[in-house]
């Protein structure tokens with residue numbers, strides 16, 4: 001039997017995939033049931049509304065939303081659902097994603113979007129944050145997350161630098 005989708009990953013264009021695939025890879029690594037699709041705020045506004053409206057009834061625990069430029073996708077999703085929206089600013093062609101970051105992070109008081117770093121790190125961290133949210137009630141995930149962190153610690157501890165000179 002298919003596991004119910006826990007996390008939705010949406011993005012404004014297939015050009016965002018190269019960034020957003022880093023979120024999907026983390027969800028796969030942790031065995032989180034997820035979906036990924038294009039939902040463009042300005043090109044598919046009706047689908048955006050129905051995706052957001054159906055998120056809670058479908059049981060989604062989080063929506064990871066990536067967009068670039070005038071990146072209103074995460075904010076508009078958050079306007080239509082109380083399911084937590086994790087926003088990923090995608091690097092844009094002309095302003096390198098600073099426009100995306102400002103568009104996503106500067107939500108007026110009352111409708112939050114948890115906003116992550118521009119680009120690949122932000123996409124991966126949004127997924128890790130979703131894993132941490134799900135781990136609150138899932139000891140298996142908590143152990144996996146602890147193991148993931150321990151591996152990073154071991155990698156950093158094994159780092160060496162060239163000798164002085």
Ligand code: RP5
Nearest residue numbers: 012013015016067068069090
């Ligand atoms: C936004 O416009 C998308 O999120 C994407 O980052 C940006 C450019 O989209 P394309 O012109 O590549 O489809 O809606």
